Amino acid sequence: MAGKSLSVALFLATVLTCLGAEPLPLVKLPPGKVVLVLQPHHDDHTTDYGMGGLIARFVDEGYDVYYVRASNDEKDGTRDRPENDNINHRESAAAAKVLGMKEVISLNWRNDYTAPIPLNELRAQLIFLIRKYKPDVVLGHNPWEHYQKNPDHRNVGRAMAEAYWLAGNPNVYPEHFKLGVQPHQASYLFGKARLDWGLGHTPNVAVELNESQVRRKAVAYQTHRNVYAKPVTARAYRMELARRNLVIPEWNGLDDQEAAVQMEEWHMEWISRKRGAEAGVRYAEDYYFLDEFQHLPGLKAYLGANIRTK
Amino acid sequence: MRLAAALLGVIATQWCSYAQSSADPVLLVIAADTESCFLSAGGTVASMIQRGAKAILVRVTNDDKSAWKLSSEEAALRNRQESEQAGKILGFQEVVSMGYRAHELADVPFTSLRDRLILYIRHYRPAALFIPSPYAEYDRVLDHYYAARASEDAWRSASIDNYVPPFGTAGLKPHTTPDLYYYGPPLDPRRREPESTPTFVPQPVTLDIAAVLPRKLQAVQALKTINRAFAMQLKERLDATGRRLPLLNTVDDASIAKVVEENVRGLAATAAAGSAFALAEEFHHAGAAYQIPSRYRK
Numbered sequence: 001m002a003g004k005s006l007s008v009a010l011f012l013a014t015v016l017t018c019l020g021a022e023p024l025p026l027v028k029l030p031p032g033k034v035v036l037v038l039q040p041h042h043d044d045h046t047t048d049y050g051m052g053g054l055i056a057r058f059v060d061e062g063y064d065v066y067y068v069r070a071s072n073d074e075k076d077g078t079r080d081r082p083e084n085d086n087i088n089h090r091e092s093a094a095a096a097k098v099l100g101m102k103e104v105i106s107l108n109w110r111n112d113y114t115a116p117i118p119l120n121e122l123r124a125q126l127i128f129l130i131r132k133y134k135p136d137v138v139l140g141h142n143p144w145e146h147y148q149k150n151p152d153h154r155n156v157g158r159a160m161a162e163a164y165w166l167a168g169n170p171n172v173y174p175e176h177f178k179l180g181v182q183p184h185q186a187s188y189l190f191g192k193a194r195l196d197w198g199l200g201h202t203p204n205v206a207v208e209l210n211e212s213q214v215r216r217k218a219v220a221y222q223t224h225r226n227v228y229a230k231p232v233t234a235r236a237y238r239m240e241l242a243r244r245n246l247v248i249p250e251w252n253g254l255d256d257q258e259a260a261v262q263m264e265e266w267h268m269e270w271i272s273r274k275r276g277a278e279a280g281v282r283y284a285e286d287y288y289f290l291d292e293f294q295h296l297p298g299l300k301a302y303l304g305a306n307i308r309t310k
Numbered sequence: 311m312r313l314a315a316a317l318l319g320v321i322a323t324q325w326c327s328y329a330q331s332s333a334d335p336v337l338l339v340i341a342a343d344t345e346s347c348f349l350s351a352g353g354t355v356a357s358m359i360q361r362g363a364k365a366i367l368v369r370v371t372n373d374d375k376s377a378w379k380l381s382s383e384e385a386a387l388r389n390r391q392e393s394e395q396a397g398k399i400l401g402f403q404e405v406v407s408m409g410y411r412a413h414e415l416a417d418v419p420f421t422s423l424r425d426r427l428i429l430y431i432r433h434y435r436p437a438a439l440f441i442p443s444p445y446a447e448y449d450r451v452l453d454h455y456y457a458a459r460a461s462e463d464a465w466r467s468a469s470i471d472n473y474v475p476p477f478g479t480a481g482l483k484p485h486t487t488p489d490l491y492y493y494g495p496p497l498d499p500r501r502r503e504p505e506s507t508p509t510f511v512p513q514p515v516t517l518d519i520a521a522v523l524p525r526k527l528q529a530v531q532a533l534k535t536i537n538r539a540f541a542m543q544l545k546e547r548l549d550a551t552g553r554r555l556p557l558l559n560t561v562d563d564a565s566i567a568k569v570v571e572e573n574v575r576g577l578a579a580t581a582a583a584g585s586a587f588a589l590a591e592e593f594h595h596a597g598a599a600y601q602i603p604s605r606y607r608k
Contacts, residue, residue, distance in 0.1 A: 119452075295495075298575070
């Protein structure tokens with residue numbers, strides 16, 4: 001009960017603080033069939049600030065979605081590095097399945113060592129995958145966000161920012177064509193970033209989600225048991241609440257692992273509701289969206305007025 | 311708006327004083343690629359040339375990927391020749407091509423590019439320097455960012471004699487460029503928000519280019535290989551998605567010129583939006599008053 005009351009209170013607080021603010025426009029999913037999610041880590045597609053809900057929605061609307069994980073995640077978790085690497089790989093595949101993604105492609109760069117990788121080499125791998133999978137839409141970290149301290153997020157985001165369109169240029173890595181792929185440019189990009197880190201990520205669109213998509217996003221997130229939904233966290237909360245003579249009734253009968261999962265689900269529900277309230281819908285996620293003519297600011301109005309269907 | 315007007319006044323006064331104090335104040339323009347600087351800064355540069363500046367363009371990359379169905383070698387050659395032609399039209403006295411391969415600046419050692427740019431700054435001793443902005447967000451061309459970072463540091467370190475001492479042995483003295491303009495495409499919705507104080511951080515300015523737009527347009531039209539690639543890529547994208555632009559039903563010199571004109575005019579109108587001008591270019595500007603406050607210098 002306390003959990004639900006807390007959720008309701010937070011929801012109302014969010015709605016009240018959003019009153020008067022201009023709601024973000026709700027974006028329709030762009031046309032296409034294939035989505036490529038390009039992220040450095042095993043869990044980046046499921047974090048609370050994106051993009052599990054959007055992935056679930058793409059899948060629901062008939063897209064094939066593939067996940068590219070650039071690093072081996074050897075440092076994420078409490079075990080030895082090779083063990084972390086293995087567990088995170090397995091959990092990444094399980095989370096991708098929850099969201100309905102087709103495949104996880106691991107590039108196996110060393111975790112938190114992407115800074116010294118030649119950016120062109122990382123970009124070349126992404127370009128090859130874009131040519132192979134032919135995505136219409138690419139999802140990843142917003143490479144222009146501020147205060148991004150994780151070098152993997154920065155570097156993979158930066159490589160993605162150029163790979164998604166440069167893959168269409170036949171003079172770029174022409175040796176790829178020996179392997180049967182063709183130039184292919186993705187036309188749309190959704191960039192995600194934490195909204196509470198400075199001015200660098202001011203989202204320009206919201207994506208509406210339904211309850212099932214939020215639910216799958218929450219499940220995918222806590223599927224990464226090596227790093228999230230840890231029993232020790234729930235145990236610490238219980239001890240602190242007990243010290244104050246408080247309990248969370250919803251946790252009665254749940255063990256620490258189950259309670260930790262419940263907590264993660266509440267959090268995901270809350271953040272999805274908060275973004276939804278800001279956009280005037282029940283659930284949402286926020287992104288910086290680059291459409292197919294974003295790079296042509298001088299021509300956008302002309303194209304909007306003059307493009308015809310064949 | 312008042313701040314922008316005040317800064318404009320400062321820029322105009324400064325530029326007049328350069329023009330009066332020297333027969334030919336030098337303007338150095340550093341570009342990651344030719345097209346980006348012509349589109350974002352060509353009008354302002356043309357305007358300063360009209361007022362007596364001697365202008366030099368330094369192309370960092372060779373534009374070898376900006377072509378439609380040409381080899382990299384052929385693209386690099388044509389784009390170099392056409393950049394020189396476009397430079398002449400705009401009024402540049404010289405176009406220097408550094409020759410880095412396009413879209414590969416990310417892995418060029420920062421200091422090697424910076425030190426080469428220091429040489430140009432010390433050699434030409436400009437009164438004003440135009441550089442790409444490393445703070446231009448949502449620009450998807452990484453060369454702009456890496457050229458920008460190196461240019462910004464070259465501007466700073468060209469004035470300090472401990473940088474690249476061998477140049478000094480050849481008589482090249484340190485040089486401080488008083489006027490610095492950061493240029494970039496108008497993509498970031500927050501690009502006009504002033505940051506910090508005007509003396510400490512370069513501020514957004516909008517400059518009128520209506521009088522020189524025809525010259526800017528003529529110069530951009532001379533980049534024929536780049537423009538053809540631009541038009542063909544646009545047509546290909548529309549074809550692939552079942553759409554068309556009537557103007558590009560037949561792609562020829564006339565239709566390409568028309569698309570390029572729409573782009574140049576559209577960019578100028580976008581930059582002018584919200585200002586007192588109809589056609590403009592936007593910059594972040596650090597003038598003679600710009601300095602790091604003494605309390606931060608240590």
